[in-house]
Amino acid sequence: MALRNELEAFGETLNRTRDRAVELENRQGVRQQEDIHRAIVEIARSVDSARKAVDRALKIAKNT
Secondary structure (H helix, E strand, C coil): CHHHHHHHHHHHHHHHHHHHHHHHHHCCCCCCHHHHHHHHHHHHHHHHHHHHHHHHHHHHHHCC
């Protein structure tokens, strides 16, 4: 159960990351360096969260 929850969290984080990248790509008039920087930081945080979820899932798998 815990492993499934962690893997679901990983999938959700990746989906949010993908959605944010698509949103930025489809946004017209993205000229602001700040907007791009904020998006990159947000995506990096999402990827970091996904990595942590996978690490937790692997620990759970080792302990079962």
